[in-house]
Amino acid sequence: MRRSMLFIPGNTPNLLMNGDVLGADSIILDLEDAVSPAEKDSARILVRNALKSLHYKGCEIIIRINPVETDYWTHDLDEIIPLKPNMIMPPKVSCAQDVKTVSEYIAKLEEKCGFEKNTVKLIPLIETAMGVENAFQIASADERVAALFLGGEDLTADLRCKRTKEGNEIFYARTRLVCAARACGVDVYDTPFTDVDDIDGLYTDAQFAKSLGFSGKASISPRHVEGINEVFSPTQAEIDYAHEVMETIRIAKEQGKGVVSLRGKMIDAPIVERARQVIEMEKAMFGGTEDDE
Amino acid sequence: MNMKITTSAVAGTLESSDVYVKVEPCDKLEIEIESVVYNQFAEEIKKSIMEVVEELGVDSGKISINDKGAIDCVIKARVETAIKRAGGEN
Structure with a gap:
């Protein structure tokens, strides 16, 4: 389960030490923008x-x-891959070749370390106009790609427009990334909401991202983690409904019925799939019950 | 790896949970420790520094640290960074 992803600057010991107690499902230890060029080695x-x-x-x-266009990325991977992180996030990915370049380098290091192939996954950060246009090619470039992540700040700079709280300027990019990622069967994560003090704004932004199909959202502040987790978690009503759907399907199968309905609505394959996803989330959040297997 | 300290270099910060490390050329190996937890952890800090020094094959140089409550892996990281910035391979 990955609802929230919290950025932690790679050169800040007091934040690094506490990364796992801030409530985020994933933490992104940042060697890029949060670290000045003079401190890349140190971070x-x-x-x-x-x-x-x-x-x-x-x-x-x-x-x-x-x-990949800097001199740092191979040094980063040389140090990090032997520690077997779950995922690598290459930034400013603009085309499939960027993904392949990073993946091939990781593959060599995995082999050297004796890891199974594709142990370390990729979550390309798409934050250029070219990257948005090539989102499908990026998502399908390599088996290692497990998710896409939209970076709104750099993208709006590239688009030469102002980044706003409403986010109209990134609407196309958001929907394009969701569609590309889902077409390739991978997850997709939304850009952080950057006003740390505006918690209401965070909820609005996260709810909108969820409504578009995003799997979760990144954050630059621990203060936003709780809100993101809440928005991207199923509600109790959704969980209850999902169990009802699965129970109705189970009973229908026992009775040999082909078509069933619940609360006056036919249960078709997409509803069952959605119910399965909700129950999977419930299990990840609370541990699940065997009767839903 | 055998590293030689050929110039002065620093790493880290004076922020809480970090450590500021200064490395300088010197005829012998000298370690100077200032720490907010000196009385409790001076020996452990010295041990951490020596582990990095030995791993990098450094046999001379002055290493001064001003520790603001850094944990072991931070001390080691900052010492390694400072030595690598100050040195070349022997």
């Missing part, structure tokens, strides 16, 4: 040591490396 070594020593229980680890 890389610090994050490597943190991964070696800290266990980050119950928290997925994602490392945002530096872009």
Whole structure:
């Protein structure tokens, strides 16, 4: 389950130490924008040591490396891959070749470390106009790609427009990424809401992202994690309905019925699939019951 | 790896949970520790520094640290960074 992804600057020990107690499903240890060029070496070594020593229980680890057009990204991977992070987030991914370049380099390191192929997954950060237009090719470029992530700040700079709370300027990019990711069977994550103090605004933005089909949302502040988790979790009513759907299907199968309805509405394949997804989320959140298997 | 400290370099910060490390050329190996938890952890801090020094094969140089309550992996990271910034391979 990955609803919230919290960015943590890679060169800040007091935040790195507490990464797993901030409530996020995933933490993104950042070697890119949060680290000045003069401190890239320092952050890389610090994050490597943190991964070696800290266990980050119950928290997925994602490392945002530096872009492929810099001299840093291979050094980042050299230090980080041996520690087997869950995912690597290459930023400013604009085409399928960017993904393949990073994936091939990771593959060499995985082999050297004796890891199974494709152990470390990729979540390309799409934050350029070219990247948005190539979203499907990026999502389908490599088996290692497990999700797409939209970066709204750099994207609006590239689009030469102002980033607003309403987000009209990134509407096309959001829907395009959702469609591309879903077409390829991978998850898709929304850009952070950057006004740390505007909690109401965060809820509105997260609810809108969920309504478009995003799997979850990133955050640059621990204060936003709770809200994101809440928005991207199923409600109790949704959970109850999902169980009712599965129970109705089970009974119908026993009775040999082909078509069934619940609360006056026919239960078709998409409703069953949605119910399964809700129950999966419930299990991830609370642990589940066997009768829904 | 055998590293030689050829110039002065620093790493880390004076923020809470971090450590500021300064490395300088010196004829022998010298370690100077200032820490907010000196009385409780001076020996552990020195041990952490020495582990990095030995791993990098450094046999001379002055390493001064001003610790603001950093944990072991942070101390090691900052010392490694400072030595690598100050050195070349022997």
